[in-house]
Amino acid sequence: MMRVGAVAAMLRAGAAVSLSEPELLGLAEHVRPGAVCFDIGAAYGMYTYPLARLAGPAGQVHSFEPLPVPYRILEAGWRAIGARNVRVTNAALSSSTGYQRLRLPYRFGLPIHGWAHLEEGLKHPGSSAAARIVEVPVYTVDRVCELRELPRVDFIKMDVEGYEAEVLKGAEWTIEQHRPALLLEIEDRHLGKYGRDSAEVAGSLLARGYRMHVWHRGRWNRADRVSTRWRNYLFVSWAAERRR
Template sequence: MIRLTAAAALLRAGATVSLSEPELLGLSTCVRPGAVCFDIGAAYGMYTYPLAQLVGPTGQVHSFEPLPLPYRLLETGVRASGARNVRVTNAALGASLGWRTLRLPYRFGLPIHGWAHLEEGLKHPGQFAAAKTLEVPVYSVDRVCELREIARVDFMKVDVEGFEAEVLEGARWTIEQHRPALLMEIEQRHVDKYGRTSAEVAGSLIERGYRMHVWHGRRWRRTDRVAAPRRNYLFIANALGKPDGGRHVRTWDGA
């Protein structure tokens, strides 16, 4: 676990100087030892390693990445770090099961892995005409929990380039039963590809009793709207500061 701790510490250090996402610094307020976490759209593991370190040997991190190269690098890194509490899956998550087409934009002949997105439900392809496509397996959170006999989910990070509404739909039972904390990337430029609005995506959780927060001034602060230039929003259910299913929120503003 020493290598895992070092990897997580390096990513958190990067967050202090904007080399990695600043929200990494706030994970410890809602992810506790023994927690069960989903990293959806894991890429190279920016969140996987810190989550694995936080949940410890009694916890679980289920990471999902559909692109072959990031998946291989993440799988190799997880093995090298000794993170036995991480399970990496080469797949996307959505509302239903099956094989779907993933669109990988290119610019100047190079793939932009961070902007890859599923074509299912796509209404506006976006600014990149050049793209390659590949077929990838798609599961749902609810189905993964059933297949893997996961008794609870405490935290979900979702970064799927506009496909967030479909992921939430496929996690409907899990959200209602376990009320996990959710760290969501919500950007209008991405959700617009699927004919949605950022307010619509955030509102679907607020309607279910969640409160929305942003990481600002080294703490989570309440907000009531999605606004640029922020990308990531933390949604917490129930009373703030109340233990709930293995997670415990500690430091808040405006509770």
């Protein structure tokens, strides 16, 4: 775990100077040793490795990335640092299992991995002139929990370019049974592709007894609505918050 700790420390240091996402600095409040975590839309592992360090040898991190190149980099990093409590999977998560088409936009001949999105349910696909279509396996959080016989889920991070509502739908049983903390990227510019909006996504969790927070000035602060000022929002169940 020493190499995992070194990479996690580097990412935390980057967060302190805005080179990586600042919410990394607030993970320790919600991820304890032994925690079971999901990193959905893991990309190169910005959250995977800090979560692995916090969960420790007794914990688990289930990291999902559907794009081929980011996944290969994630897998290579995982092998290089020997993160034994991490399981990486080349797949997307949704509200159903199977295979789906993933659209990877290109600009000036280069892939824009941060704009990749699943085609199913698209209402407004956007105007990117060029794109590569990749068929990817798709699971649900609930199905993963069943197949891997996970006894608990404590934390879910999700960055899926507007597809949050579908991933949450596929995690309904897990959310109701385990009440994990949820860190979601929520932006109307991405949600609009699927005919969704931020009020709908946040509202669905608030209605389930969650409270919403943003990371600001070194701590989590309660928020009552999604704003363009922040991209990432932490949802903690009301009962879990009272126990803290």
